[in-house]
Amino acid sequence: MVIDIDRVLGPIPEDDVASADEQGLLAELDRLRIDLACVVHSHALFHDPTSDPPRTVSDRLVRVPVLVPGPLGTGAVPARLVRLCPAEHRFALTGPHGLALAGDLSDQGTAVLLGWGSATFEEIHHLATRYPRLRLVLIDTGYRSLRELADLMDAHPAIGVDTATLNGHRSVEWLARRYGAHRVWFGTGAPVGDDAGPRFQLDHLDLPGADVALIAGGNARALLGPGRDGR
């Protein structure tokens, strides 16, 4: 099973995209042989994270709530996987409100998608030190960040990465061999990022089949649990 851990549903401001609606997104998933996608709605990313985004219908889409801490935020919600966007939504990841939310998420066992460009190395290190059981999946890490990722992943066993823009030469293999495939998640970041490249890469990884299966969807299935809807 292939599960895209990092996808956006809905229209985006910078382009006309097939995944502007649910039907279009499902057609893209079919074309690329992706079984399930964890989706953040574009309204929550680019409009107002404190408003409820449109509901999804398909059981192939797992809604990922976008959370904002503090009295002007969303508060914690019961979910297996959420996303935090401190830079985009202008809150301090390691301020008092951010730490309180992170503590709640850690206590309830909720994993967090966190954009590499949305927080600093120091903030991530601080957060992971304060809450060592909080599972952080760093997304959109790019091809230049391998040394910094190694620093964080050596220090914090609960930190993982997705493959969306992890497109340095053999970076996926290096991370999976050093830290274990249980810390690497297939993701695309589409449609802001490219989905075709990471999907093809997944089929051509130079790793044992069991490791590829974890990256492709095994890690995500274990996280999402039997209900698969993340709630």
Add this chain to the structure above:
Amino acid sequence: MNDPDAWRGRVVDAHGHLGGWSGFAIADTSAESLVALMDRCGVAAMCVSHLLGVGPDARAGNALLLAELARWPGRFLGYAVYDPHDPEAPGRVRDLLGEPGMIGVKLHPDTHRHPLDGPGYEPAFAAAAATGAIVLSHGEHGSPWSDPARFATVAGRHPAVPLLMGHAGLWPSGFAAAADVAQRCPNVVLETCGSRMTARHLARLVADVGADRMVFGSDALFLDLRVGLGRVVLAPLDPADRDRLLFGTMTRLLEGAR
């Protein structure tokens, strides 16, 4: 007909590199690791320059490139990096283009901080014109050194030189400008690599300029070969256009260069 895997074993990657880079870690900089990935995903040959040459030392980088071309005949084809600040570069590039496996010249105006249409690169274009070589230049929309408009200028000066616009302008905001230059300049060919390129952008570029005016490039081992290749293989393209991108257009250019 329309075998979805017909491209395997035939791909010619128009934009690759050997060696390491200063700005970030590359997990394995060996040529062996790159050839292994080429074998894994069906890439027959990769046209490469050495990153030491793209960076601080074109002379040493080009020497390392020649050694790798000799070690991997047919798998790697070479671009000699042209340093516009090296007073001996005009003579050196002519010698390099006569070496086995060399197919062209690599220009990186942003690293060398010299505009693509500046006087420092004129000897490189002259050498390419004289020898039938291909020129691949970094292309970056909005850059003071390698904006697509500068490709139009040099393409007009050297209409017989096949000029590959690396990254097709690099940024999504620049793809339209790159396509416009390719439409106006018959010798400009768009090359597809870049971390911001998506299969969606790529399909639009093919619709705008035609797959016979585009070549697949990966930027490996700067980037992961499989990501760039997959972007073409899994793009919503007609199989004939896909094959032109993956090997057809570049094969035609290489036949002209030999």
